[in-house]
Amino acid sequence: MIRKNAGTNELVVRRARVLDPGAGLDGVMDVRLSDGRVSEVGDNLRGGRELEADGLHLFPGFVDVHAHWRTPGREDEETIESGSASAAAGGFTGVVMMPNTDPIVDSPVIVSGLARRIERESRVRARISAALHVGLRGERLTEMRLLKEAGALCVSDDGLGTASAGVLRNGMMYARSAGLPLILHCEDHTLATGVVHDGVAASLAGIPGSPASAEDVATATALILAAETGATTHITHVSTTLSAALVAFFKDRADVTADTTPHHLTLTDDLVSTLEGLYRVNPPLRPDADRSGVGEALRDGVLDFVATDHAPHASEEKELPLEEAAPGFLGHETAFAALYTELVLPGKLTLARLVEAMGCAPGRWVGEGGSLAVGGPADLVLVDLSERWTVDAGTMISRSSNSPYLGRTLTGRVVGTIVGGEVVYDRTGAQLGTRG
């Protein structure tokens, strides 16, 4: 839990390799945290409490604008407590909760209730995305101005998308006047009739496929409407090369940002041939050409940042044939390591760009965190880039274990996470070696 009145507690993180492209920091230095904020960055800083971080990398805390903490409704799969602990273990200091819970987060009273629970239960800075339309049914708009007053950061149609372009257009215009950005899930359900990507693996296995056009058509619609309405629009989980190209085209024509996920950057639809329900996700894993195309778009900044779409599921929803399994992967705990292992180590992405894409850029979008700039919140993550570890269902901190990386050995591990100057995750349980 974050102690808001972190008080006079001061902590000096010493000798870490600091990297924050947003703040222009790159080198071994000391960082002083006081009263929950970054108060000084420099050499030979000393303080009452010191944390020896020699050999570790220090980044601005990661921010994940796309998480499903299953609260309210499926607390057997995740809670605010467990979801935020999972996020902290992945180095995330800020998270946006998606509204497709049970009930849907579509009324001010649900938003204010969630906000109170976050205050009590969350280890990280959790923000609420309310629903764009009532019940996420794509018909009636939600009370967006009241939702904002109750504490919503943005509105979203995540999980289903908005079937009617007319409703989406009205929603975007109204959200703009309410001063709320939108996070849009782009999927045309008349095309998305399958459960995996409609490609070679699906054809051979006989699993119903959804074509890439199901995403591309809806992405084009959303972008055209974003340009027309002027709404602040974020396209989430972009998974195809064409959708990324569409985003690029509209970058100068609309107030638009976009993200993609660690799994779309590292895995492909080859996994369909395992026939295992674990690998069902929406949008589906794509062929290698899309995986690499999306990776290049992230590298070039066309896709602004990474979001995990952390989606816990109970085992009985995953130990099923692909067609019957629930879509979604855990994301928080493996995001950095998967991307460091699969993109940074092979030279496809610089470490600086990864830190920007996981921390700085989504932090700017949320409006808080993702920066080590003096005066900003003391949200940061310490990472051991040399540690190799195997993803294991038994050691996941999430209440669920549906990670697509189970059994894989990854390089790079979060060893500590600090939110508002407070240690919220300490992998070794040794208070990160602080002394004072």
Next chain:
Amino acid sequence: MGIKSFLSLEDAGREELREILTLARAHAEGRVANTLAGKTVCLAFFEASTRTAVSFDLAARRCGADVISLSDKGSSISKGESLVDTVVTLDCLGADAVVLRHPAAGAAALASRYTSAPVINAGDGCGQHPTQALLDLYALSEAVGGFDRLAGRRVAVIGDVLHSRVARSVIPAFTKAGMEISLVAPRTLLPSDAGAWGLPVLPSVDYALDWGADVLYTLRLQKERMTGARVPSVGEYARFYGVSRRHLRGGTLVMHPGPVNRGVEISGDVVLDAASLIPNQVAAGIAVRSAVLTVATGAADRVAA
């Protein structure tokens, strides 16, 4: 030889196919019997089936096995028990083989991870139907004078390949037997990556004959797909993809996994024509499934001895 699941035929070798057909022939001729005496065969059918269920049931009983049948009516399956729990239960009851029919592809593979008994895939979704392909191979090899005479023959697989588990088993099985295959279907009834099989795609049954098809293997067109956006009309489908009497020249053989929509996939006067192997396919079912159960449970060694 130990037990062996039959989930698909993708990993089966040519010799393995020949051995199963040889054993099926021994069953058909009554040269082997009671291969499953003292064994328990469980039929778990999560999807309605008549001919496949009856065929497996008869095959198991004729081999001397006890048979437990679970179907979607009046069993734990109808009460919503999960596939995994059903399979675990059958395992605990001492099933020596589990015959599984399920509406989702990959169900048989999933089931095999939860039981030590061999799992025989009796059709899963649009995925695989290996015993259908084996009985097709059997019926066809009997018709042409033996397994080794299949090599080099040309088979046109006609119709709804997209939704066909039969096609996904028949294509690898026929290929392994040395046959050449083409696909005959409109683009709306082919997988998006039909090229994944590396097979020619032809526009009509007439083209298939020009291509040199020796066998016209027609697939069932489900009623719900005859209308709607995949096929404009039954009339147009039958005109280009239906087999009629005029196609029966020079000894062309006609096959269909059943049940046939007469006048759609095959005209009524062809179904029971001498050129049609459809009755032979059904008849082959019992012998082939007897052989599959015998191999699956590891009883084939005793037969050979």
